Amino acid sequence: MSDRLIEKYVWVTDGGCPACEALDGEEFETIDDIPDKPHPNCDYTIREVDGELCDCVELLDDIEEMIGDAQSLQAEVEAEKSEIEAIIAEYADWDSMDVIRAVRDLHSLLSPLQTLALSIGYFADGWFKTKDLTGTGIEEGDKYYHAKANCQAAQLGITGSAVAAGLSELKEFLDFF
Numbered sequence: 302m303s304d305r306l307i308e309k310y311v312w313v314t315d316g317g318c319p320a321c322e323a324l325d326g327e328e329f330e331t332i333d334d335i336p337d338k339p340h341p342n343c344d345y346t347i348r349e350v351d352g353e354l355c356d357c358v359e360l361l362d363d364i365e366e367m368i369g370d371a372q373s374l375q376a377e378v379e380a381e382k383s384e385i386e387a388i389i390a391e392y393a394d395w396d397s398m399d400v401i402r403a404v405r406d407l408h409s410l411l412s413p414l415q416t417l418a419l420s421i422g423y424f425a426d427g428w429f430k431t432k433d434l435t436g437t438g439i440e441e442g443d444k445y446y447h448a449k450a451n452c453q454a455a456q457l458g459i460t461g462s463a464v465a466a467g468l469s470e471l472k473e474f475l476d477f478f
Contacts, residue, residue, distance in 0.1 A: 308352030310335055314345045321345055402458075409458025420454035420464035447472065 310329045314321040321343055328350075329335045335347060392399075409416040427446030434442040447469070454465035 307349045309350045311348045311350055312345060313348050317344060405456065405458035405461075407458070409460035413460045416457045416460040417464055419457060420450075420461045420468070423450040423453040424465075424468050426450070 310332060312324045312327045312329070312335070314325045316322060316325075318340065320340060324336070324345070338345075424447070427443075427450040431443040431446050451465045451469060454461040454468075
């Protein structure tokens with residue numbers, strides 16, 4: 302930004318003709334307000350009158366910088382908006398159960414030890430309940446409690462499903478022998 306502030310423009314003639322002398326000393330606020338030459342070979346000059354510079358020059362520089370920052374920020378927001386719209390389009394057909402499964406998967410990955418402990422707890426609870434059924438005449442109780450523990454562990458997310466699969470394989474192996 303210029304460090305010069307033009308307050309007004311003044312028409313100055315060296316005399317010679319009445320048309321030029323009529324404009325002598327006339328002040329104009331903007332350069333666009335200055336009239337055309339009154340005749341060919343008109344001998345005049347336009348003197349620029351400097352105004353007082355104030356701190357507004359620095360303020361204007363700051364404003365220009367803020368406008369540049371705002372334009373950069375606007376470009377970043379537009380880029381983020383495009384990414385968000387792409388994510389929305391990708392997951393637009395999800396229902397509430399898809400969201401719940403995703404949250405459970407994320408939780409199971411963020412706290413795998415807790416998920417492991419809960420999953421093992423479900424299977425241990427089923428095993429103890431199966432032992433309580435011994436001698437009651439209810440056959441096949443272990444299958445019910447094992448299926449229930451599988452279901453509960455799988456609902457904990459990816460880690461719970463993996464633990465359930467591993468424990469089921471272990472049960473199959475132990476039942477075989």
